[in-house]
Amino acid sequence: xxxxxxxxxxxxxxxxxxxxxxxxxxxxxxxxxxxxxxxxxxxxxxxxxxxxxxxxxxxxxxxxxxxxxxxxxxxxxxxxxxxxxxxxxxxxxxxxxxxxxxxxxxxxxxxxxxxxxxxxxxxxxxxxxxxxxxxxxxxxxxxxxxxxxxxxxxxxxxxxxxxxxxxxxxxxxxxxxxxxxxxxxxxxxxxxxxxxxxxxxxxxxxxxxxxxxxxxxxxxxxxxxxxxxxxxxxxxxxxxxxxxxxxxxxxxxxxxxxxxxxxxxxxxxxxxxxxxxxxxxxxxxxxxxxxxxxxxxxxxxxxxxxxxxxxxxxxxxxxxxxxxxxxxxxxxxxxxxxxxxxxxxxxxxxx
Ligand SMILES: NC(=O)c1ccc[n+]([C@@H]2O[C@H](COP(=O)([O-])OP(=O)(O)OC[C@H]3O[C@@H](n4cnc5c(N)ncnc54)[C@H](O)[C@@H]3O)[C@@H](O)[C@H]2O)c1
Numbered sequence: 001x002x003x004x005x006x007x008x009x010x011x012x013x014x015x016x017x018x019x020x021x022x023x024x025x026x027x028x029x030x031x032x033x034x035x036x037x038x039x040x041x042x043x044x045x046x047x048x049x050x051x052x053x054x055x056x057x058x059x060x061x062x063x064x065x066x067x068x069x070x071x072x073x074x075x076x077x078x079x080x081x082x083x084x085x086x087x088x089x090x091x092x093x094x095x096x097x098x099x100x101x102x103x104x105x106x107x108x109x110x111x112x113x114x115x116x117x118x119x120x121x122x123x124x125x126x127x128x129x130x131x132x133x134x135x136x137x138x139x140x141x142x143x144x145x146x147x148x149x150x151x152x153x154x155x156x157x158x159x160x161x162x163x164x165x166x167x168x169x170x171x172x173x174x175x176x177x178x179x180x181x182x183x184x185x186x187x188x189x190x191x192x193x194x195x196x197x198x199x200x201x202x203x204x205x206x207x208x209x210x211x212x213x214x215x216x217x218x219x220x221x222x223x224x225x226x227x228x229x230x231x232x233x234x235x236x237x238x239x240x241x242x243x244x245x246x247x248x249x250x251x252x253x254x255x256x257x258x259x260x261x262x263x264x265x266x267x268x269x270x271x272x273x274x275x276x277x278x279x280x281x282x283x284x285x286x287x288x289x290x291x292x293x294x295x296x297x298x299x300x301x302x303x304x305x306x307x308x309x310x311x312x313x314x315x316x317x318x319x320x321x322x323x324x325x326x327x328x329x330x331x332x333x334x335x336x337x338x339x340x341x342x343x344x345x346x347x348x349x350x351x
Contacts, residue, residue, distance in 0.1 A: 001015065001016065001017050001018050002016045002017065002212055003015055003016070004016065004212065004215050004216055004219050005219070006131065006132075006151070006219045006222060006223055007223040008132075008133045008149075008151040008222060008223065009133065009149065009151055010151060012151055012152060012153055012154055012155070013154055013155070014130075014131060014154075014155040014157065014215050014219065015154065015155065015156050015157060016157045016208065016211065016212050016215065017157065017158075017159055017208050017212075018156060018157065018158055019158060019160075020094075020119050020156050020158035020161075021049070021051065023154075023156045023158070024051045024092065024117065024119075024156065025051055025052050027090075027117055027153065027154050027156075028051045028052055028054055028090055028092075028117075029052060030088075031052075031054045031088065031089055031090045032054060032055060032086075032088065032089060033054060033055045033056075033057060033083065033084070033085060033086075033089040033090070034051055034054045034055070034056055034057065034089065034090045034091075034092055035057045035059055035079070035080060035083065035085060035089070035090070035091045035092065036049055036056060036057065036058050036059065036092050036094060037059045037061060037076065037091060037092065037093045037094070037095075037099060037102065037103040037106065038058075038059075038060060038061070038093075038094040038095050038099060039060070039061060039062070039063040039064070039067065039095045039096075039098075039099055040060045040061070040062065040063060041063050042060075042094065042095060042121070043060055046058065046060075046094060054090070057079070057083050059076060059079050061075075061076070061099070061102065063098075064096065064098045065098055065138065065143075065251070067095075067098050067099055067102045068098050068101055068102050068136070068137040068138045068143075068144075069137060069138060070137065070139070070146070072102065072137075073102070073105065073106060073109075073137055076102075076106045077106070077109070077110065080106070080110050085110060085111075085114065086111070086114075087111050087114055089114060089115075090114070090115050090116065090117065090153075091103055091106060091107040091110075091114060091115070091116040091117070092116065092117045092119060093116060093117070093118050093119065094119040094121060095119075095120075095121050095122075095125070096120070096121060096122040096124065096125045096129070096169075097120070097122065097124050097125040097128065097129025097130070098129075099125075100118045100119075100120055100125055100129055100130045100135075101129060101134075101135055101136055101137065101144075101147075102135075102137060103116055103118070103135075104116055104118065104133075104134075104135030104136075104150055104152065105135040105136050105137055105146075105147060105148060105150070107135070107150060107152075108135050108148035108149075108150030109148065113150060115152075115153045116150070116152050116153065117152050117153050117154050117155070117156060118130035118152045118154075118155045118156070119155075119156045119158070120155065120157065120161075121161035121162075121165075122161075122162075122165060122169055122173055123162065123165070123169070123170055123172075123173020123174060123176075123177070123211070124169070124172060124173035124176060124255065124256055125173075126157050126173070126211050126215070127173065127176050127177055127180070127211055127214035127215055127218065128173075128176045128214075128218065130152070130155045131155060131215055131218050131219060131222070132218060132222045133149045133150060133151035133152075133222065134147060134149060135147055135148055135149070135150050136148065143251075157211065157215075159204060159207065159208060159211070162201075162207070167197060167201075167292065168254065169254065170197065170201060171197050171256070171257075171291050171292050171293055172254035172255065172256030172257050172293070173256055174197070174200070174210075174256070174291050174293070175238075175256030175257065175259045175260045175263075175288070175291075175293055176214065176256060176259065177192075177210050177211070177213075177214045178192065178260070178263070178287055178288065178291070178293075179235075179237050179238055179259060179263065180213065180214040180217035180218065181213075181328075181329075182237060182263070182284075182325060182328065182329070183217070183234050183235070183237045183323070183325070183329070183330075183331050184217045184220070184221075184234075184329055185213050185214075185216070185217050185329065186328045186329040187213065188210060188213050188214065188217075189283065189287065189328060191206065191209065191210060191213075192210070192287050192290070192291070193283075193286075193287065194290070195290060196290055196291075197290070197291050197292050200291075218235065221234060221235055233323060233333075234323050234331045236323050237263065237266065237323045237324075237325075237331065238259045238260070238261075238262035238263035238265075238266055239259060239262055239323075240262065240266070240309055240312050240320070240321070240322050240323075241261065241262040241265035241266060241305070241309065241349075242255075242258040242259040242260075242261060242262025242263075242265075243258070243262070243308070243309075243312055244262075244305045244306075244308035244309045244312070245258040245261050245262065245297050245299060245305070246258040247308045248299045248300050248304060248305055248308060249297075249299060253294070256293070257293060257294050260288045260291075260293035260294055260295065261294055261295065261296070261297045261349060263284055263288065264284055264285065264288065264295045264296075264348075264349050265345050265346070265348075265349045266322055266323070266324055266345075267280065267281045267284040267325075268281065268344070268345040268348040268349060269322065269324070269334070269337060269341055269342065269345035270324045270325060270334070272341045272344055272345060273334065273337065273338075273341055275324055275325070275326070275332065275334070276324070276325050276327075280325065280327070280328060283328075295349075296349055296350065296351055297349055297350050298350065298351075299350065302342075302343055302346045302350075305346065305350075306342070319335055319336040320335075320336060320337065320342070321333060321334070321335050321336075322334040322337070
């Protein structure tokens with residue numbers, strides 16, 4: 001068991017490799033009521049969950065992105081109101097990133113903010129969504145358009161959850177782990193080299209180490225730049241093209257799969273601009289392929305993807321901005337790269 005401390009709008013702890021019921025007990029002392037928000041799919045694992053003396057309320061919601069809707073949020077507010085939730089009560093979100101985003105946003109908005117705890121159950125949730133204080137839901141105009149910064153009281157990471165995760169979701173979560181290796185913690189890349197997805201899944205010590213290291217990377221960045229000005233942007237490595245692919249594929253690909261494709265794109269772009277070596281470019285393809293993540297994308301024409309990238313929130317005006325590498329574990333920015341280099345990177349990825 002280990003603890004990573006995050007300094008956001010206030011300090012909180014991420015408890016790694018703990019038994020979640022035990023961990024919840026100590027965190028929820030002195031609470032009268034606890035609302036457990038979870039996906040319908042997990043009803044069997046949560047239904048009779050009881051923590052200490054607190055009265056438990058169970059709020060099952062739709063699965064995955066369907067949970068992050070205004071409809072679900074309205075229902076949650078009604079439930080919280082009917083159950084008489086006050087400032088001293090607690091919300092606990094148990095699930096993938098979609099559920100912890102929703103639970104966190106419900107907590108951010110109920111009574112202008114009540115305490116909440118995140119219990120992420122996917123790799124992506126553990127290393128990314130539940131850490132960093134961003135909460136939110138989707139609007140019909142786009143993903144994550146409605147939201148708030150509202151850090152949890154605590155994040156509880158119980159690796160037992162991961163045993164039921166599909167290989168596809170496990171690998172998608174690992175894309176963010178790989179990203180953390182490229183931008184800051186090179187030891188992550190060393191640990192992943194030559195390892196297949198199966199080997200990683202079977203090795204709990206390695207999985208724990210990778211998750212802890214990634215949380216430390218995100219935690220350090222978030223602690224230095226909570227509200228995303230400059231430093232936090234490095235977490236968007238692979239995300240500019242990745243988001244374009246995500247939109248282009250109409251969200252049929254996992255976020256992590258799009259980030260994997262986006263990392264190949266930025267590595268190709270950086271290589272053609274002379275910013276990274278052939279070796280670093282090759283490591284991208286090698287590691288992502290070993291993890292069964294996609295490294296190519298057969299989607300729309302360049303103009304369409306370029307249009308999506310121009311709408312990305314990191315672009316300023318018409319100038320495209322990317323997070324690139326400056327060697328392994330270090331980043332630099334690319335602003336307004338040459339159109340020819342962009343097109344050539346696209347052609348390498350979208351074969
Ligand atoms: N707030 C942030 O900073 C942040 C960062 C990254 C991603 N996100 C959000 O996170 C979401 C993606 O998270 P995700 O990848 O966890 O997807 P998800 O929450 O949609 O979960 C993926 C699937 O895995 C299932 N699942 C969850 N835990 C499981 C388990 N232990 N065993 C078996 N199945 C399980 C879910 O029911 C779901 O069907 C997106 O909505 C994204 O916007 C938020």
